[in-house]
Amino acid sequence: MAKTDDAEVLEVADHQVRITSPDRVVFPERGETKLDLARYYLAVERPLMAAMGGRPVLLQRFPGGAGGPSFFQKRVAPTKADPWLTTTRVSTPNGTTADALVAVDLAHVLWAVNMGCLGFHVWPHTAADPEHADELRMDLDPSPGVTFPMIQEAAAETRALFEELGIVSRPKTTGNRGIHVYARLQPRWDSYQVRAAGVAMARELERRRPDLITAAWWKEERGSRVFVDYNQNAPHKTVFGAWSVRANAHAQVSTPFAWDELASIEPRELTIATVPARVAATGDPWADAGADPQSIEPLLAMHERDMADGLMDAPWPPVYPKMPNEPPRVAPSRAKKVP
Template identity: 85%
Template sequence: MAGGDAEVLDVAGHEVRITSPGKVFFPERGETKLDLARYYLAVAEPLMAAMGGRPVLLQRFPNGATGSSFFQKRVSPTKADPWLTTTRVSTPNGTVSDALVAVDLAHVLWAVNMGCLGFHVWPNTAADPGHADELRIDLDPSPGVTFPMIREAAAETKALLDSLGIASHPKTTGSRGIHVYVRLEPRWDGYQVRAAAVAAARELERRRPELVTAAWWKEERGSRVFIDFNQNAPHKTVFGAWSVRANPHAQVSAPFGWDELATIEPRELTLATVPTRVREQGDPWAAMAPQSLEPLLALSERDLAAGLMDAPWPPVYPKMPNEPPRVAPSRARKDTP
C-alpha cells in the first residue's frame, strides 16, 4: 500500500513503512530501498531460519551503498513502532546496549527502512545469551590470495570437520571470502567456541601450511588464507547469511551447497539473482542441526597440553590467561636488548 512518499508493507502482523521507497541504494545498478525490502521478502524463510531470534548490529547507510555509514548498537521502540523487540547486549569493555532482535521479517524491514543494507548477527539467541550456538570459520583473503585459493581452503576445512564427525555449511561473505558455519548445541560459551576455532585454524595450518595460516599478525601471513579465529570471540558479530553488502554489485552473503564449491562465483550472487536461486533450489542450509563441539575442544586441549599458548586476542579485549604478548613479532625483536 502506498501513501505519500512511503510504501506500507503488511508483514508478520505489523505495518512497516518504507519511506522514500524510490531512493536509489545501489547507483550502479539502479536498485532502490523498496527493491532491497522486496529482496528480503523474497528470501524470508531461509533468512529467518539463519538469524531469527538473534540480536543484530545495524550498519546504516542513509544515502545508500556508496554513502557514508555508521553502526547503531542501541534501538529504542517509539510510539510508531511499539512492537519492536530488543535485548540487552554487552561489548568486550562492558558497555551495554539494547540491540534489535530479528524476531520476524517486520523487524528486518524496519531496519531496512532505517538504511540498514545487511545485518551483523550475534552467535547466540536473545533467549540464551550465555551460549554461543554457532561456530563461524572465516576464510579471510590476505593480499595476494585468489578466490580459487579460498575455495581450496574451504574444501580443507570441510575435510577436517568431516573427519571429526562435524557437519558444516558454507556461505560467501558477500565479498572475497567464504564463511563455514557449524550449528552447535547450546552448551558452550564464546570463550570455548573461540578456543575451538583456534584449534581448527592451527590444525588446518598443519595440514596445508602453504595454503592456510593461523597467524594473527599480518606480517607473518604471506599470501595465504587466514583463518580468522577471533570472529568467534565473545560478543563478536559476523555479517549474516542472506545479508546484502554495501558494494556496487549488491552482493549477497549467500549460503550454498558443498557440491557448488568448485563453481560458486560471489559476484553472481546479488540482490537480483539470489531470490531466483532460493525459489528454484530452496535453502542450502535446511539440514543444519545442532552438534557437539567436543571433537574440536579435544584438539584445543591437545595443543595446550603440548605447550602451545592461546592465540592473540583483538586489542579491544582484556588480556587473557595464557595469551602471548600483544606485540607484532618484528616489533618484539626491535624491543629486545
C-alpha cells in the same frame, strides 16, 4: 502493500512497516531502490529467518546508500510509531551494554531496511539463550595476493577436517571475496569455549596446509595465504549475516550454498537481483541446520592437546582485555628483542 505520501506500507508478520522514500536509489551503480531492497528480503524471508531469526543484530546503516559513509548502530529503542520492536541486552568486550534489535520476524528486518540498514551483523547466540554460542563460524579471509580459487581450496580443507572430526558444516559466501563455514552447535558452550574450538581448528588447518592456510593473527606473518580468522568467534563478536546484502557496487548477497557447489560458486553472480530466483528454484541449503546441532568436543580436545604441548592461547583483538595465557599483544617486528 499500500502506498501513502512518499512511502510504501508493507503488511509483514502482523505489523505495518513503512518504507519511506521507496524510490530512493540505494545501489547507484545498479539502480536498485530502497523498495527493491525490501522486496529482496520479502523474497528470501524463510531462509533468512531460519538463519538469523531470534538473534540480536548489529545494524550497519548507510544513510546515502551503498558507497557512501556508514555507521554501526547497536542501540535500538521502540518508538510510539513502532512499539512492537523487540530488543535484548548485549555487551561489548569492555563490558558496556546496549539494547540491540532482535530479528524476531521479517517486520524487524524491514524496519531496519527503512532506517538505511545495508548489512546485518549477527550474534552467535539467540536472545533467549545469551549464555551459549550455538554457531562456530570459520572466516576464510583473503590476504593480499589470495585468489578466490585459493579460498575455495581452503574451504574444501575446512570441510574435510570438520568431517574427519564428525562435525557437519555448511558454507556461505561472505558477500565479498571470502567464504564463511558454519557449524550449528548444541547450546552447551559459551563463546570463550567456542573461540577455543575455532583456534584449534585454525591451527590444525595451518599444520595440514601451511602453503595455503595461516592462523597467524599478525598480517606481517601471513604472506599470500588464506587467513582463518578464529577471532570471529570471540565473545560479543558479530559476523555478517547469511542472506544479507552487502553495500558494495555489485549488491552481493552473503549466500549459503551446498558443498557440491563449491567449485562452481561465483560470488559476484549472487546479488540482490539473482538470489531470490535461486532460492525459489533450489530452496535453502541450510534448511536442516537447526535440526542437526553439532558437538565441538573433538575440537576442544584438540585445543587441550595444543595447550599441553606448550602452545599459548592465540592473540585476541586489541579491544579485548588481556587474556590468561595470551602471548604479548604486539606485532613480532615491533617486539623487544631479548638479549
